[in-house]
Amino acid sequence: MASSERHPVTSQHQDSCRRTVHLLRKMRSDVSSLLESYAKKQGLDQTFNLDSVDGVPLADVEEWSEISDAERLRSNLQAYWAFQILLDQILEEQRTELTPADVAFHESIQSVMLQVSALAYQLEELMVTLKHNVPAKEVKSTKDCDEKGLFERKIRGMKVLQELAQWTVRSVRDLHQISKSVQASSIALENYCLAQPQEK
């Protein structure tokens, strides 16, 4: 069997990849619950058609299959870095202005924030093991948010969670694509990532 011939480093890659996919699946479920409770607590309709909001990374991309592995991982990593900041902003707005007494709700946002941090770390690790350059982390200013009305902040928060939910789906597909590409490039890295994406 191919698994008995695997190089130890390959096995390490497989584990890392599998862990990342597991985390993404858990995140997908948690983010959709959070989105549901977010909409309810803000009195918003989840079916609102929200257009792109400045600063929120979009999961949708043109010619997805043409992207290189390095670019694919880089855009994932940069997206989750951006979500770390955006979720932090949401939490702050909820704590200070919108739902100050709802501690359980704040904790559920915090829990997703932790998952996003863990995911970013795992993606970085994957980039290092695949010998891709890890991009520099940019810290964007979020000061402009202070001037927004509270309704806009509610809407922006919902857009962030909607887009994060989309990213968790895209990332599983991205990892599957990367695993296929690694398999193709090296027999020693056969069955690199066993975890398959679950199509909705």
Added chain:
Amino acid sequence: MNLLPLWLLVLQADALIYPAIIAPQDATLHIGASFTANCSVTATSGLKAEDLYWTLNGRKLPAETYKVLGATTLSVTLSQLNGSRQQSGDNLVCHSKEGGSILAGSCLYVGLPPEKPTNISCWSKNLKDLTCRWAPGTEGETYLHTNYTLKYKLRWYGRDNICQEYHTAGPYSCHIPKDLALFTPYEIWVEASNRLGMAVSDVVMLDIVDVVTTDPPSDVHVSRVGDLEDQLSVRWSAPPALKDFLFQAKYQIQYRVEDSSEWKVVDNVSNQTSCRLAGLRPGTVYFVQVRCNPVGIYGSKKAGIWSDWSNPTAASTPRNGRTPGVCEPKNGEHNNTLRRELKQFFGWMRKHGTCANLSIKMYDQWRVALQKSHKTRNQVLSSDKL
């Protein structure tokens, strides 16, 4: 879908610019008040006042409440406002009739100013800290997030301090963990504030030594008194946290039979650490709890505060023969119940004990385990119903 209207394209190009503005933004209003808001579309949107409509919390507001104020502004007047539906504020939104898209939104906060907090009560656990609890005015519901701040100061020369740890003993409570002075009265009060105003409670004055409580007595032991069928002996230790202080502890005992939820209280236990319960039913499992009131710490004249009850301790009274005047169950029924109970007990024994240490204590332990498992199952069942 049809072609997107021009403003949508504008929104996508520079998403932070909404194609309309609502004024005023994020208003705070009293319940029952009236309110008028204007939605003005930008000149570049290509929309007119007639192309707009309003919703409040997703429900379309009737056209009779609208007024066209010029070519690009539509106002809406809300009267007799109810309290906000959600803590994050009601959503007043201006839409385009074409596709119902959101052009702009504003949050409304409708409620009542806070009422004066009342019934402040405080206690100190073992003289080390202070916890206070209060009631949020007569009704409590203001429909707006109301912030409560507990403040305290030493009566004659202190400066105001703000309590930091809230919700430690319920929703309206705060805990001061350290740096408390003894023998000087504190002034304590609560300030309630929300978007509509502020209210301050009356000031309560207290000395820490007058409001001391302690941990429940530890090492509560319940045992038989020889072969006496109607008695049990209860022993316990004084609260160790107060061992260095001079005080006159008072104790209370409560007990109940296994299959009842009604406790009987023995109130006249003074400073002693043992007590005999008499007049009990023979051959019956009893649950016993003890609590302590550390009165007279440093000579305090106040009534003191009872501790929580200790965890229940179980023991059974010895069985006697037939109880005169009591109907025995029919032979068959009695045998079946006894048989079933013995079967369960032997099963439990195989798991938790050996024949070598078989004693009536094992039977008592099994009864406690059985009672706990019933309680857990009942809790699970009741939480399933929620």
